[in-house]
Amino acid sequence: MSYEVFARKYRPQTFDDLVGQAHVSRTLKNAVAQNRLAHAYLFVGPRGIGKTSTARILAKSLNCIHGPTVTPCGVCDNCREIAAGNSLDVIEIDGASNNSVEDVRQLRDNVRYAPAKGRYKIYLIDEVHMLSAQAFNALLKTLEEPPAHVKFIFATTEPQKVLPTILSRCQRFDLHRIPANLIAQHLQFIAGKEKITLEPAAAHAIARGAEGGLRDAESMLDQLVAFCGEKIGESDVLNVFGFTSEQTVVELTGRILQGETPATLELLYEQSENGKDMMRLMSDLIVYLRDLLVFKAKPDAVKEDVDPDLQKSLTAHAGLIATDRLLELIDQFAAAEGRMKWAPNKKLHFEVAIIKAIQSLGQATLDEVIEKLGELRNGKTVSQKESPSVAAGVSPASQNAAAGPAATTATRVAETAPPDEPYSIELWQKILAKIPVKGFLRTLSESIRPIGIDGRNFLLGHSPDDKSKIEALASANNRRQLEMLLKEATGRDWSVKFVAKDGIPPSSAVDAAKSAQSFKDDPLIQEALEMFNAQIKS
Ligand SMILES: [Zn+2]
Numbered sequence: 001m002s003y004e005v006f007a008r009k010y011r012p013q014t015f016d017d018l019v020g021q022a023h024v025s026r027t028l029k030n031a032v033a034q035n036r037l038a039h040a041y042l043f044v045g046p047r048g049i050g051k052t053s054t055a056r057i058l059a060k061s062l063n064c065i066h067g068p069t070v071t072p073c074g075v076c077d078n079c080r081e082i083a084a085g086n087s088l089d090v091i092e093i094d095g096a097s098n099n100s101v102e103d104v105r106q107l108r109d110n111v112r113y114a115p116a117k118g119r120y121k122i123y124l125i126d127e128v129h130m131l132s133a134q135a136f137n138a139l140l141k142t143l144e145e146p147p148a149h150v151k152f153i154f155a156t157t158e159p160q161k162v163l164p165t166i167l168s169r170c171q172r173f174d175l176h177r178i179p180a181n182l183i184a185q186h187l188q189f190i191a192g193k194e195k196i197t198l199e200p201a202a203a204h205a206i207a208r209g210a211e212g213g214l215r216d217a218e219s220m221l222d223q224l225v226a227f228c229g230e231k232i233g234e235s236d237v238l239n240v241f242g243f244t245s246e247q248t249v250v251e252l253t254g255r256i257l258q259g260e261t262p263a264t265l266e267l268l269y270e271q272s273e274n275g276k277d278m279m280r281l282m283s284d285l286i287v288y289l290r291d292l293l294v295f296k297a298k299p300d301a302v303k304e305d306v307d308p309d310l311q312k313s314l315t316a317h318a319g320l321i322a323t324d325r326l327l328e329l330i331d332q333f334a335a336a337e338g339r340m341k342w343a344p345n346k347k348l349h350f351e352v353a354i355i356k357a358i359q360s361l362g363q364a365t366l367d368e369v370i371e372k373l374g375e376l377r378n379g380k381t382v383s384q385k386e387s388p389s390v391a392a393g394v395s396p397a398s399q400n401a402a403a404g405p406a407a408t409t410a411t412r413v414a415e416t417a418p419p420d421e422p423y424s425i426e427l428w429q430k431i432l433a434k435i436p437v438k439g440f441l442r443t444l445s446e447s448i449r450p451i452g453i454d455g456r457n458f459l460l461g462h463s464p465d466d467k468s469k470i471e472a473l474a475s476a477n478n479r480r481q482l483e484m485l486l487k488e489a490t491g492r493d494w495s496v497k498f499v500a501k502d503g504i505p506p507s508s509a510v511d512a513a514k515s516a517q518s519f520k521d522d523p524l525i526q527e528a529l530e531m532f533n534a535q536i537k538s
Helices: 022-033 051-063 077-084 101-111 133-144 180-194 200-210 214-228 234-241 246-257 261-273 278-297 308-318 323-341 346-362 366-391 396-403 421-434 440-446 464-473 476-490 510-521 523-532
Strands: 040-044 090-094 121-126 150-156 171-174 449-454 457-462 495-500
Touching (some): 022 051, 022 171, 040 051, 051 090, 051 121, 051 150, 090 101, 101 121, 101 133, 180 200, 180 214, 200 214, 200 234, 246 261, 246 278, 246 308, 246 346, 261 346, 278 308, 278 323, 323 346, 366 476, 421 449, 421 457, 421 476, 440 464, 440 476, 457 464, 457 476, 464 495, 476 495
Parallel strands (some): 090 121, 457 495
């Protein structure tokens, strides 16, 4: 038997065989079952995702001798001829090469004749957007008043190039890119039938490389079988196609997010030395960052596209970067990708993009600038009131150091209560009385409670569930204000420490609304709103 490529051999034969297009097959099946058929259908979507296959299955459904049926038998003459592409009643036209008005005129003349064997005469026009304007107009005449025995099925990758008058006469179906997990599953199905051992990681690497196109994935599998024989591992896929492993992309992202410029560049160098395709790596990186963005917004949304291992790395990376920063990063890399396309030295552009990205991650965001401005403003009063301590030999730098990032690091303390707890509670009551009833500081103070004193450290506990909230609220400014209030009350220097502690109830959901309100009530925010004549959208 002659060799048949997988894409052809495993071409879907029924609606249920279609991979990843359930929304289309369900609607078409219902239409056929209820005999509510349109005169013209338009299948839209990128190449290699099943437009022509869907069209042929629909044609079989209509013309099968047992039809119209949602389950064409596949063995009658009509079904077999349609599957083989030589049915007299199903006329397949490639819009790219038969785009002249002459071709369409010929079609119009033939439309009048009844079908030879089947129920319908079906015109399948692929790449319909390639038809010339005159050809479109000629076609339109037929579409306006089609004979009852005629059905049109159009397919296109570029619907925006199809005349609106044609579009409006078609039932349109948008076929989707197929999720990587579904493609990987289908590849395993083929591998099983062909007695090929395909590592799951290899299947996933192919699926990622195919970018949602099933036909491409099948062709890649063909190539791999020719190259490696019956056992295909992930490294085979990566080597044959110059892909970078998912693990490497994860590693690269991790190093970028942690701001490790030398280590990131080193990894890039390794990849380039190993002959990896830099364009591909860049697009993989962007895809991963995009997944991360989606994951941050809605963790469930990427489930279909990524395997469980990758979900773990997404979870880890999501905590390392804020959403607005991530958007910026994607923008930067997308721009770099555009520059790389035409550049002879792609690696150079990649390196520059990485260095810039890491640099920009170290720069302040608008939110941080606003906070810093606030600190500056309050700073005046701070320095006046603190001048005695400066005179006493405590330099502002050392105070800053105490209030620096190290102080925010929430440390879990032993469950035994530190000494001086009653005193700290009493002191805290005095502090609370002085905190303004609105603003960030109030929200913060309501989510924490005193748990003791340790030397010059005033320990404030919070629920482990509130960790990220506390980190956000415990700005240097807020900490300094608390320390100031403590000093006013006691006459000595303090350093506040936030500690995650089991047993403290998390601030409830009701507080979320409260904190949104306190955000709006914060004097600084109000001032900013006035300054920009702005409003807060809820
Ligand atoms: Zn049949």
